[in-house]
Amino acid sequence: MPSDRLIRRRAGRLTAAVLVVALLAGCASADKNQTTTSNSSGSSATTASSSSGSSGMSGMSGMSGSSSKAMVVNGIKAIPSQLLASAQWQGMTIEARTMTAAPFMVYNGTSWTEIKATPKTSFHLMVMLNDAHTGVAIPYSTVWTTITKSGKIDYDERLWPMISAFMGPHYGNNVSLPGAGRYQLTLLISPPIAARHLEYKDVWLKPHRVTVSFNWKPVP
Numbered sequence: 458m459p460s461d462r463l464i465r466r467r468a469g470r471l472t473a474a475v476l477v478v479a480l481l482a483g484c485a486s487a488d489k490n491q492t493t494t495s496n497s498s499g500s501s502a503t504t505a506s507s508s509s510g511s512s513g514m515s516g517m518s519g520m521s522g523s524s525s526k527a528m529v530v531n532g533i534k535a536i537p538s539q540l541l542a543s544a545q546w547q548g549m550t551i552e553a554r555t556m557t558a559a560p561f562m563v564y565n566g567t568s569w570t571e572i573k574a575t576p577k578t579s580f581h582l583m584v585m586l587n588d589a590h591t592g593v594a595i596p597y598s599t600v601w602t603t604i605t606k607s608g609k610i611d612y613d614e615r616l617w618p619m620i621s622a623f624m625g626p627h628y629g630n631n632v633s634l635p636g637a638g639r640y641q642l643t644l645l646i647s648p649p650i651a652a653r654h655l656e657y658k659d660v661w662l663k664p665h666r667v668t669v670s671f672n673w674k675p676v677p
Contacts, residue, residue, distance in 0.1 A: 530622040599647035600628040
């Protein structure tokens with residue numbers, strides 16, 4: 458049988474390998490081939506294809522749309538959310554939604570950190586990754602989000618992996634934009650770093666990028 462020292466060494470190597478793969482997957486770039494489409498609201502959706510393929514995204518020109526049902530869990534009321542864009546990638550549904558910015562908690566296994574919304578926070582951005590066939594949430598991925606206006610980067614961060622009684626597992630963060638205008642949202646989706654059953658053996662193996670344009674106006 459392997460010694461305790463050998464077992465610890467193998468575990469350390471495996472952990473290091475997983476971390477390296479996760480970092481590479483989260484930070485890698487997709488290639489720059491793009492196509493542009495328009496939706497009925499007039500906003501254009503641009504899709505940048507990754508080496509694994511491309512998918513279309515439909516954007517909304519305003520911030521009005523569907524809202525979540527009025528629910529209360531542990532004294533907390535659901536905040537209405539609005540669809541910003543959606544896309545398909547190899548049987549994965551990618552959906553970006555926005556809602557009024559609110560504080561949330563980050564737990565690292567031993568302690569809590571509260572992330573508070575500020576007066577400059579524009580909205581809370583949520584990205585849901587789901588199996589298009591079953592609707593089941595897909596975890597263990599990384600979502601890097603970039604928002605630009607006229608070529609200038611206004612937001613460029615990794616979204617937190619989050620859980621919610623109202624939205625389910627997703628990736629999110631509060632976003633601050635400098636003002637009203639037309640913006641471009643780019644999501645870089647990394648492959649889920651996890652053991653997989655055979656039905657997921659040949660999908661989501663390389664980073665995938667989708668981009669959409671949207672109009673945003675602060676709520677008075």
